[in-house]
Amino acid sequence: MSNEPVGFDTFKLNRQLLDAVESAGYKVPTPIQEKSIPLALAGHDILGIAQTGTGKTAAYILPLLMKVKYAQGMHPRALVLAPTRELVMQIEGVARQLAENTDLRIVCLYGGLGPKTQIEQVAAGVDILISTTGRFLDLYRKGTIYTRDIKTMILDEADKMMDMGFMPQIRNILEVIPSKRQNLLFSATFSPRVDHLAAEFLEFPERVEVTPSATTAETIGQIKYFVPNFRTKLYLLAHILEKEEVSKAIIFIRSRKNAEEVFRYVRHKSSAETRVIHANKGQNTRINSMEEFKSGAVDFLIATDVASRGLDVSMVSHVINFDVPLIYEDYVHRIGRTGRAEQEGRAITFINPAETWHFEKIEELIRMEVEENPIPKEVTITETPFEEKQAYERELDKIKQKENPDYKGAFHEKKEKPRQNIGKGQKVKAKKSRAKRNRNQLKTKNQKNK
Template structure:
């Protein structure tokens, strides 16, 4: 199957050709036909499978006919970075259509967004929090929306956005086409799908299949030696672009600063940065001026860089699915990649879960010229974990603190102090490799 078999309008076909697309990916080949027929679709696919084009191309085809200057398509995404990436795809594929699009998210001034909405756009790519701000201020009119896309629905659930999604959906006409895309299908997302989709077509592609082009390695190490081990690995490994994942914003910032101090072209991508600095870090990683990007899971949504040679899990992820998402950032576009994961004593259970998902045991590696017996400096053991004022980034099931794009929204909700459980210190230990 080729893209020309879909009979796209010549102006859209020109965008497809300019983007270098020739053969549709599996999610595109399966999702586009029902979307072009106007059906509601529930698509299950990982990040990096080409699902953005799967909903953007049929959307552009539909919007070519009809009134201009009204918001006729709404795409809702969990983070600023992903919203920007989607909008870039819309602009690239629809360059010759005359259709206008914009992003709407928090962390930046609302006034330029209001001005652009007043001038008129047909497609809005939005994060939930800021979109609700516009709705409440009556600066956006969603009454003419014909197509609603909920992208990365499982991540929006993790971030606690489902109540906001329901509020947004209530503002839309029931006579619309709705597309929901998710990498996983927890029961809460299935319930949401049942609420917002009408007789949907379900398209499922490689739900949690790991990339075949990525090799895996585990590096057992004590918590306080992780930074030293990372520096050691970087010195002896031939790398291109390296993406390092941490559990918290605090640790991403600190590790990025450490790497910069020792001479690496490094930056961090986390929610405490201004939007301009976040975009600068992402642009630098894309153009190669930043070699190492340290990011949290949520902030990393929207990173689409084909030349990433290594993914390093400085902290092990919370779920096997998150591990698959992380390592899927390398080994793309027919290239090979490597995934290094540092593990401490408390990570044993998650390692086993990841190995079950992969269907094989991951080799443990120890470096002969690294001192694993070095004692932690005073207070270092406590410093490896975030201060009490920081919350864990473990998925909250929609009930815990949430923020747009890992810290950028105006809304943040926390449990009352009386309901919070005290944090208990967990011992760290060295896991010996084999």
């Protein structure tokens, strides 16, 4: 057997696709591409498990383009579903790049914009639809999308779809497209819910798992810091951004409020171009910020988990988890933004007292203990404010109550003593009684003085 790496020319792809692959700079297939492409070309249903950054988008787009091949008719023949508009746009970018030598019509559908332009694009003729579930159903109900010609359906980031509650929408879509079709399902993790979806969605699938579920890429160096409070996290962040060779970084925050506060602090402390994106930001603002980050015009991107998937950016040197994600699989997706395409990256996580338990669960999920670094001496460690300390205690109480329902904790609700219902007449009587008692005490005292 030859030890030479497999090339894309070993797959049954036409010259137009091979030229596009070469033009895109793809040298050799990644493991997920090497295993998935031949199976997809042979018409098998596929269950693909691979972490982000392994090239799984091209693993299903290339055989899809080969199958659809050229523009034909007016209605879609393939449907790709993804959980977020950002991921839909990323998939569209890969599809258009690999289809550049064909006449295939690719239409991208997502919310946040008025549907008029998208309706016009579909009406003009489409071969491949790439869409979020919600926008697809919106346009289908308007009578815009004719589904009977769909022969291939691909579900990307299935685990995230489960987390975001899209299962009812997926089932609605399955009811309106032909049952006889090829299905491909890709996910970074393989939870019981994804297993259940695969059983419902796929027929005799070929399972392709290039790494164990929820495994992080070996090219990512992972570090954790135990940090006592929010203010110290800010100081540590500023220290890392200043002292380490951070060429391009994504900083993940759990809440929109904290994301804005961290953004203001970083912008004040650093001259680097910085943007912040979260659900309250407008669609165009988010798209523009991401495009600027991709192009290199922006150095630091501060984001909630809205950007943890679907952001395919090369040369991200650092991912910093300012907060520990409470959906543990999101840790894999967050840090998958760095160490892509065989490049090395660093993933740094700040852990406050209330997040320690959650990060231990993440370490169980990824089957490794992340290396701990002490807080550098140059970083000021502030005292935790009383309100913040109480918030940590409440969070820890919730965790302990989840593990032990009988645990009461420091913040359990105390039963109030029953108050006597005293009427107005009783109040007057009690007042007279107290006055009489006081007069008698005063009279006794005067007699003793005599």
